[in-house]
Amino acid sequence: MKSNESADAGRDAKTARSAVDDIVFFPGLLAGIPHLAPVHGRNLAIATWHFMISGRTFLEDAEGAVGCPEYMLMLKTGLAEVLFAADCLLRGAEAPDDLHRMGLFLELGLAEVADIPPDEARHLLALDRNRGDQDEYNAIEAFWLAAQRQFPAVLPDPLVAGTGQRDIINTLRAWSALFEQCKIDASFLSDLYKSL
Amino acid sequence: MRLHWESWIDATHASRVAAGRNALQRLGMDYVDLDRIGDSQVDGLQQIFLTSSSVQGLSTHKSDIDLIAIGEIDDDEERAPAQLFMHGRRFELIVFNRAEVDRMLATLSTVAQSGILPALQAMRSWDRRQTIRQKYVERIVNGVSSTSETPYLKYLPSLATVWQFLAFDKARQFIICTFLAERCGERRSHRAYALRAMVHMMDMLMSAHGLVYSNVKWISLRWHKFRQAGPSEVIPSTLLGEVDALWEKVLPAYLGAAAPPFGNALLALFNKICEALALDADLKPQSAVELFQRKGSVLPFCGGSSVAFEPRGIITLFQTTDAQPPPLEWLNQLAELAPDHAGSLLRGSRARLVDFSLSSSPESAS
Numbered sequence: 325m326k327s328n329e330s331a332d333a334g335r336d337a338k339t340a341r342s343a344v345d346d347i348v349f350f351p352g353l354l355a356g357i358p359h360l361a362p363v364h365g366r367n368l369a370i371a372t373w374h375f376m377i378s379g380r381t382f383l384e385d386a387e388g389a390v391g392c393p394e395y396m397l398m399l400k401t402g403l404a405e406v407l408f409a410a411d412c413l414l415r416g417a418e419a420p421d422d423l424h425r426m427g428l429f430l431e432l433g434l435a436e437v438a439d440i441p442p443d444e445a446r447h448l449l450a451l452d453r454n455r456g457d458q459d460e461y462n463a464i465e466a467f468w469l470a471a472q473r474q475f476p477a478v479l480p481d482p483l484v485a486g487t488g489q490r491d492i493i494n495t496l497r498a499w500s501a502l503f504e505q506c507k508i509d510a511s512f513l514s515d516l517y518k519s520l
Numbered sequence: 521m522r523l524h525w526e527s528w529i530d531a532t533h534a535s536r537v538a539a540g541r542n543a544l545q546r547l548g549m550d551y552v553d554l555d556r557i558g559d560s561q562v563d564g565l566q567q568i569f570l571t572s573s574s575v576q577g578l579s580t581h582k583s584d585i586d587l588i589a590i591g592e593i594d595d596d597e598e599r600a601p602a603q604l605f606m607h608g609r610r611f612e613l614i615v616f617n618r619a620e621v622d623r624m625l626a627t628l629s630t631v632a633q634s635g636i637l638p639a640l641q642a643m644r645s646w647d648r649r650q651t652i653r654q655k656y657v658e659r660i661v662n663g664v665s666s667t668s669e670t671p672y673l674k675y676l677p678s679l680a681t682v683w684q685f686l687a688f689d690k691a692r693q694f695i696i697c698t699f700l701a702e703r704c705g706e707r708r709s710h711r712a713y714a715l716r717a718m719v720h721m722m723d724m725l726m727s728a729h730g731l732v733y734s735n736v737k738w739i740s741l742r743w744h745k746f747r748q749a750g751p752s753e754v755i756p757s758t759l760l761g762e763v764d765a766l767w768e769k770v771l772p773a774y775l776g777a778a779a780p781p782f783g784n785a786l787l788a789l790f791n792k793i794c795e796a797l798a799l800d801a802d803l804k805p806q807s808a809v810e811l812f813q814r815k816g817s818v819l820p821f822c823g824g825s826s827v828a829f830e831p832r833g834i835i836t837l838f839q840t841t842d843a844q845p846p847p848l849e850w851l852n853q854l855a856e857l858a859p860d861h862a863g864s865l866l867r868g869s870r871a872r873l874v875d876f877s878l879s880s881s882p883e884s885a886s
Contacts, residue, residue, distance in 0.1 A: 384582050385580075385582060385583070385737070387582050388580030388581050388582030388583060389580060392580075392741060394740040394741040394743070394744045395578075395580075395737070395738065395740070395741040397740055397771075398719075398736065398737040398738070398739070398740050398741075399737055401712075401715075402737055418834060420870055421870075421872070423693055423694070423697060423869070423876075424697070424869070424870045426712035426713075426715075426716065427697065427701060427706075427708075427709030427710070427712040427713050428709065428870070429712070430708035430709055430711060430712050431706055431707070431708050431709040442708060443776070446776065451774075451775065452775050452776045453775060454771065454775055482603065483610065485605035485610075488603075489603045514598075517598075517600055518598075518599065518600050519600075
């Protein structure tokens with residue numbers, strides 16, 4: 325029984341991976357499109373933070389939620405909200421309030437994280453089913469890992485024992501120095517730090 | 521019927537302590553081991569608490585172990601939780617001093633007695649005014665110390681009252697947006713608004729039972745466990761059954777099944793819940809026109825379009841007709857809104873020109 329489950333999980337993971345293999349993530353980020361420093365600097369930092377911290381936390385929680393559809397449902401939703409917030413920031417906009425994030429995600433899908441229409445985005449994040457099983461976790465993990473692989477930077481992982489938190493603090497220090505050079509108000513970094 | 525708090529607090533104490541002990545034992549630890557962690561990390565450690573999913577009986581094999589210590593730390597010192605890796609898990613530890621914990625709990629009691637609108641206003645600005653952020657208030661109240669005590673559980677009635685107000689305000693906002701999305705013809709968004717409206721109505725009802733946990737991600741699971749635990753002494757089982765029945769319709773729609781309009785069903789349920797909890801469902805929201813005028817200015821842009829400016833610097837493009845929303849005074853007007861009016865209100869809310877939270881109403885600002 326155990327080996328069958330393991331084989332099923334392996335097949336599910338493979339299927340989920342193939343579904344995201346063709347997606348081009350962050351199509352505009354390295355295209356050389358000019359941006360104004362104060363908005364893009366802040367937005368890029370917060371969006372990167374979402375990929376370093378917020379989304380990873382939801383994914384890790386989701387691993388523990390396998391077998392519990394009620395919890396998994398809210399975690400998949402939370403991950404979609406994080407992705408939509410990052411998407412808006414990378415568009416050069418503000419992240420919408422919590423009240424509207426999921427409504428807008430269902431209505432618009434994603435654009436800057438990856439160009440994915442609403443129903444497909446919902447499917448890729450397993451928001452069209454609610455079994456809370458390994459298959460659902462595999463789907464969102466595959467999507468998340470593909471996005472991380474294509475993110476144009478190696479993202480420090482605070483969930484890694486020993487070095488993770490130090491790497492994050494070093495990243496915040498680097499951003500602080502960068503924003504000072506660019507004369508960007510860096511006060512939002514302190515909110516990011518507090519949210520660690 | 522109201523909860524008998526004294527016996528409830530005794531039962532909650534036993535449940536929190538047992539849940540925490542189980543969570544620690546899975547890591548090969550017991551409560552006394554928390555002192556060793558605290559002593560190694562905190563100057564002048566006075567007390568250390570196990571909090572969050574561990575004491576709520578919800579933790580999984582991937583959950584963080586959240587700790588709060590009371591020690592020697594200045595009020596103005598930067599607060600961020602330290603992350604420690606032990607026993608194959610991540611521990612988060614944040615430190616407060618005794619005086620600020622006492623001050624925070626006194627404020628919580630005052631806020632709980634102030635009535636719904638002043639309480640919502642106070643909670644809206646809580647994180648700006650208090651050194652202990654909102655999410656840690658709940659953790660402190662529900663926390664179990666290294667001596668297996670829950671010294672702050674006596675503040676649970678205040679916390680539950682304030683939490684019920686917050687859940688009421690959130691449920692109400694999501695119901696409003698469900699109506700607006702349905703009325704203006706958006707194809708999918710109302711499913712998300714309806715789901716969250718349900719989730720916060722569940723939270724309202726659980727708060728009435730002294731069941732408070734700050735993170736929205738747990739509400740659906742907590743509700744499932746709450747319903748499995750048996751009949752309520754506070755809320756009629758028929759009403760709880762109605763919540764389950766509507767959830768069984770809203771959830772499949774959220775997942776993509778055919779989605780009928782949910783606004784009227786949500787509002788009817790909300791009214792019944794408010795009646796059961798003695799909350800005034802008909803609190804008057806601000807007039808949307810007033811809000812557009814107060815919060816920002818709308819100026820012509822080009823050929824039938826306008827740009828709305830919000831004081832904090834947000835600008836949003838509207839069609840000029842959008843910038844003239846109708847007055848919206850009572851929730852029962854929502855079902856009759858014209859599609860273009862509903863659309864303008866929904867877009868105004870997204871653009872932060874309209875705020876449906878009662879925490880922003882003039883009555884609560886005084």
